[in-house]
Structures are given as structure tokens and as C-alpha cells.
Amino acid sequence: MRQQKRWETIQLLLRRGADPNASGVPPHLLFFAVKAADAEAVKLLLERGARTDVCLPSKVGGLTPLHIAVSIPGEEGVQITQYLLHSAPDLNARADDGNEIYGPDKTQAREANLTGGVTLQLRNEAGPPQEYFSSYSGPVTEEGERTALHIACQREDNSERARDVIHLLLMNHANPNILWSGHSPLSLAIASGNDLAVVELLKHGADPNLTLSGAVRSALCAAVSTVYEQQRTTAQRIALVDKLLEAGADILAPVTLREGQRKAVGTPVDYAYYKYYQDRRIAHTPYHILSASEQEVFQTRRSLLEHITAKLRERVILKEKEWDREELRRSKKLDSAVPRRDSKKKGGSHRVEEVRLPYFKYCYQCGHSVGVQLSPCMRCHEVFTCSVTCRSKSWNEQHRQECSGLLEKSTGQAALDASSAACKKNVTGKKGENVREGKDQRRAGRKSKVGIGGREHHRKND
Ligand SMILES: [Zn+2]
Ligand SMILES: [Zn+2]
Structure with a gap:
């Protein structure tokens, strides 16, 4: 009620010619309107020349009005984002939260610390030879604070509305290939379970092979990680992997795994196993001892592992046909071959230098x-x-x-x-x-x- 009254007053003042950018102490008026999800007020403020390049103090994240608008649930969020975009704000403006870690990844790090034990015996494997994967040739990944697109892709409230907002941002040329907390907008959409957003991003230039720098190494890794699995059914997880592969995600792209001092380079399939084995309960308990819901989790994980393994095999066979x-x-x-004693003698004078692929x-x-x-x-x-x-x-x-x-x-x-x-x-x-x-x-x-x-x-x- 009080808010309503206040807005009526503000609107009245604006209509009478008050300066919408007047702000002795931040935040600006526009922030109030956006935070209140009041599309009409936002529209009015913008019509009266409210600036969109303002931001909140860094102690509260340094967000711009656009950052806040894209997180508003429901139709209002879409509407307000649209109004803001009309006044051409900096779409790739960064908030002030570069050190922040994406929520679900925090628990992941904590769990990894708890389980502690060795999940895979890493032996410094070198990974697939370069001939097997398409090396990355896109733009160098920018890493830093959150953009509005990151925030929209993180949303878990309403996939459709979030997708609409993402669509607006991308149509206005928001960059889909910059990182925050080691994530791209695409990997965030995967992690938050928004497949509509995934489609939208892939359609507008999100690179499915972008190298990520956080908890996951690529979009495919995010899709096969157990950390974000509760967002989807088995069929949806498999469909997501297929969608990424169709869009050109490379299942043979090298993925570096680390365990204490040891490391090895493998593929997204190795990464999937790595995450799978981290959950000792599901991976190492005899099936009949698992509860019904745990058995379901087990089945889902095994189906996905089988699916991606088949895809990996297909890809290698196809590659080797070349x-x-x-x-x-x-x-x-x-x-x-185990070197035989007499092999040297046999080779003798006519030993041929073999070319090995x-x-x-x-x-x-x-x-x-x-x-x-x-x-x-x-x-x-x-x-x-x-x-x-x-x-x-x-x-x-x-x-x-x-x-x-x-x-x-x-x-x-x-x-x-x-x-x-x-x-x-x-x-x-x-x-x-x-x-x-x-x-x-x-x-x-x-x-x-x-x-x-x-x-x-x-x-x-x-
Ligand atoms: Zn095997
Ligand atoms: Zn054979």
C-alpha cells in the first residue's frame, strides 16, 4: 500500500517535470521502479530521460537496472527488459561480482572436499591427439563479472519467461560467449535446467565448444555433470547432450581432470565418469542396497554414461575413417606389441622407420x-x-x-x-x-x- 502511494507520488512528480536522474544518494529512481517490477513506472521514467547506465554501489554488487530487470519473474520482467533495451544500454555491462561463485558450484566444491577420496587413478594421460578434435578458433574468452545475459540464464523460476528475456538480449546483440564464475551463459542455462534458453543461445551464436574455466570445462561437461542433474529427467538429459552434439559440441575435445597433485587429460566422457564416481554412495553401493530413489538415480546416470560412450565411439570411428x-x-x-627379444635381430639391416599415426x-x-x-x-x-x-x-x-x-x-x-x-x-x-x-x-x-x-x-x- 505504501509502495503504491509512493509510486503515485513519483509518477505525479515526473509528469510535472521532475528530473528522473536526480539522486542525491544513489540509487537512482529507475532502480526503485525496476525493483518494484513496475513496468509502467519504468516506461515513464525512461520517457522522461532516466539514464540506464547507472549502477548500484559495488558493495551491493554494482548491478545496473538491466541486471535487475532480467531477473524479474513473470511477464513484467520481459516488458521491463524490453523498455530498457529501447534506450540502448550497454548490454555487456558487467556487475561488480567477479569473485562470486555460482551457487550450485559452491556445494559441489564442498562435497568434493567431503568425499575426499580418489575417484580415478589419473596417470598423466595426454588426451586425444589433436587430429581427433576441432581445435578452438573462436574469439578469446573474456572472463569477469556477470552480464545481464548470465543472470537471465541462471534463472530457475520460469523457463519460458527467462527464454523470452534471453531472446531479447541476444536480438540486441548481447555477447553469449563471455564468462562469469567460469561459466558461459550456455553452461548456466544447462546448469539451471532451462532447455529453451539452451536452444535460444545456440541459435544466436553461443559456442558449444567454448572453454570454460570453473567447475565445468565445457558445455558438454555441464550437461553430463551429476551436479546439475536434478533439473532434468533421463530422457531430457540425453536429449540435451544430443542437442549440443548437433550444434557442433566436440565429444573429443580435451578435458583436464585433476585429483590432488595428479592430473590427466581426457574427454567429456571421462569427466562424466569422474563426477559419477565422486558420489560414492550411488557408484559403489550394491544395487539392491540402494533405496528406490537411489536406484532411479543410478539408472539415470548409467543410461547417460552409456549414451555418451556410444556417441564417443561413433565419433572416433567416423574420424578414423578419414x-x-x-x-x-x-x-x-x-x-x-610387447617388444620381443629377437625382434631386433630380425629387423637387422633392413629395419624400416615406421610411420605411426x-x-x-x-x-x-x-x-x-x-x-x-x-x-x-x-x-x-x-x-x-x-x-x-x-x-x-x-x-x-x-x-x-x-x-x-x-x-x-x-x-x-x-x-x-x-x-x-x-x-x-x-x-x-x-x-x-x-x-x-x-x-x-x-x-x-x-x-x-x-x-x-x-x-x-x-x-x-x-
Ligand atoms: Zn571399459
Ligand atoms: Zn577385434
């Missing part, structure tokens, strides 16, 4: 690339697994077909490559001799490929 398959297989085999080593079944010991499939040497479980699972679920298929293909390829009559003779064998024969042929194929491979390599570089 290279000479036989050459890649040879590189993998050379690296995984850099390749990404990860578990073909579970997707781990850090904190695991990977061993190759002894038949094809094309894929690696991290455990007996993963090996047999992968064999039963998909690799059985692929692996024998590979053997056939590689023998066929070897036959094509080697034009010598000796090699041709080898392919006419019977089915029963398949394995032994495959080995012979591969050996023959390899010999001929060393020469050809070298030439091919140069040709590719031309």
Missing part, C-alpha cells in the same frame, strides 16, 4: 580413456578395452561381428594392395584356414604397405 585403416591398425599394433586410445566398451589400463583386441588390434568385463561385453554386444569383419576386410585390402603374385596366391585358401591365413596375409600386406604407405603419405600431404 585415415588409412591399415596404417592406423599397424600403428595401434606397434604400440601395443597418432591415435586415440580409449575403452571401446565403456569409453574411459583416463585412469584405466587398456589392452588391445588380440585379433584385430583395432580396439582397446579396460577390463575383462568390458572385453567380453564388447565382444558379445558388437565387436564379435566387427572383428571378424575387419579380418576379412583387412585381408581383402592387403590382397588389393599387394599386386605381387605371391600375395594373390594366399587369398585362394579355404575357410577353415581363415585365422592362420589372415595372419600370413596381413604380414604380406604389411610388407608391401611400408613402401606404398610412404608414398601415400606424401601424396596426402600435397
Whole structure:
């Protein structure tokens, strides 16, 4: 009631020609109107020339009227933001809260301290070779205080209204690629569960591969982190990951993980496991001991992990198709081979300097690339697994077909490559001799490929 009275007075004064920028002690009148979510008053003040480039004292965050407007729930927030935008304020104006940490990340840090224990045995893994990911070539990320866009993306009150506000900001060219508290507007929208905002941001130039500097390293990491999971159902989490991938998020982009003094570079999939294992209760308790709701959480997390692992695998396979398959297989085999005593003697005088392709080593079944010991499939040497479980699972679920298929293909390829009559003779064998024969042929194929491979390599570089 009192507020109502006060506004009536202010409006009356303004209509009579009072100066809307008169302010002996800040804040300015405009702040009162914005804070009261009074769209009409804001409109009136702006019409009378109220300035929008004013800000609150730094002890209360140094916010501008726009910062406050974009956080107002409901239709009024959209309306007031629109009025403010008409008077062209500095859209990327920063508040005075650079040291502040995004709320949910504070609890995350606290929980990590509490659990304390080692979640992954980091072994200084170097991460995917550069050939596997698209290196970032966008603008250098600006880090600092909150912009109005950050605030709008943090909102958890009403996804649609928040999206409308975000739309207005982006249409007026607010920069979607600047950081606050290590977050981009996109990662904040992901963390706050606003998928409408995610779509809006991606549509207006938010870079899904922007390197973040806080609790999460990229938008994909935010999407797979357990910290922000309660905002979405399993299906929604999976859909979000797919949306980001469709928009060009790189599932092979390197992500640095740290545990005490140790560190390793992995992928967003490793990051997802890293977060998963931090919750010891869900990750390490036998399933039947978990409560019904915990079982649900467990299921959700496992489904997401399986989904992103499948996406990672798809991506690696697609990437590796760009290279000479036989050459890649040879590189993998050379690296995984245990050096034999007589190999030196055999190599002797005609030892050839092998060109090894850099390749990404990860578990073909579970997707781990850090904190695991990977061993190759002894038949094809094309894929690696991290455990007996993963090996047999992968064999039963998909690799059985692929692996024998590979053997056939590689023998066929070897036959094509080697034009010598000796090699041709080898392919006419019977089915029963398949394995032994495959080995012979591969050996023959390899010999001929060393020469050809070298030439091919140069040709590719031309
Ligand atoms: Zn595995
Ligand atoms: Zn195999």
C-alpha cells in the first residue's frame, strides 16, 4: 500500500517535470521502479530521460537496472527488459561480482572436499591427439563479472519467461560467449535446467565448444555433470547432450581432470565418469542396497554414461575413417606389441622407420580413456578395452561381428594392395584356414604397405 502511494507520488512528480536522474544518494529512481517490477513506472521514467547506465554501489554488487530487470519473474520482467533495451544500454555491462561463485558450484566444491577420496587413478594421460578434435578458433574468452545475459540464464523460476528475456538480449546483440564464475551463459542455462534458453543461445551464436574455466570445462561437461542433474529427467538429459552434439559440441575435445597433485587429460566422457564416481554412495553401493530413489538415480546416470560412450565411439570411428585403416591398425599394433627379444635381430639391416599415426586410445566398451589400463583386441588390434568385463561385453554386444569383419576386410585390402603374385596366391585358401591365413596375409600386406604407405603419405600431404 505504501509502495503504491509512493509510486503515485513519483509518477505525479515526473509528469510535472521532475528530473528522473536526480539522486542525491544513489540509487537512482529507475532502480526503485525496476525493483518494484513496475513496468509502467519504468516506461515513464525512461520517457522522461532516466539514464540506464547507472549502477548500484559495488558493495551491493554494482548491478545496473538491466541486471535487475532480467531477473524479474513473470511477464513484467520481459516488458521491463524490453523498455530498457529501447534506450540502448550497454548490454555487456558487467556487475561488480567477479569473485562470486555460482551457487550450485559452491556445494559441489564442498562435497568434493567431503568425499575426499580418489575417484580415478589419473596417470598423466595426454588426451586425444589433436587430429581427433576441432581445435578452438573462436574469439578469446573474456572472463569477469556477470552480464545481464548470465543472470537471465541462471534463472530457475520460469523457463519460458527467462527464454523470452534471453531472446531479447541476444536480438540486441548481447555477447553469449563471455564468462562469469567460469561459466558461459550456455553452461548456466544447462546448469539451471532451462532447455529453451539452451536452444535460444545456440541459435544466436553461443559456442558449444567454448572453454570454460570453473567447475565445468565445457558445455558438454555441464550437461553430463551429476551436479546439475536434478533439473532434468533421463530422457531430457540425453536429449540435451544430443542437442549440443548437433550444434557442433566436440565429444573429443580435451578435458583436464585433476585429483590432488595428479592430473590427466581426457574427454567429456571421462569427466562424466569422474563426477559419477565422486558420489560414492550411488557408484559403489550394491544395487539392491540402494533405496528406490537411489536406484532411479543410478539408472539415470548409467543410461547417460552409456549414451555418451556410444556417441564417443561413433565419433572416433567416423574420424578414423578419414585415415588409412591399415596404417592406423599397424600403428595401434606397434604400440601395443610387447617388444620381443629377437625382434631386433630380425629387423637387422633392413629395419624400416615406421610411420605411426597418432591415435586415440580409449575403452571401446565403456569409453574411459583416463585412469584405466587398456589392452588391445588380440585379433584385430583395432580396439582397446579396460577390463575383462568390458572385453567380453564388447565382444558379445558388437565387436564379435566387427572383428571378424575387419579380418576379412583387412585381408581383402592387403590382397588389393599387394599386386605381387605371391600375395594373390594366399587369398585362394579355404575357410577353415581363415585365422592362420589372415595372419600370413596381413604380414604380406604389411610388407608391401611400408613402401606404398610412404608414398601415400606424401601424396596426402600435397
Ligand atoms: Zn571399459
Ligand atoms: Zn577385434
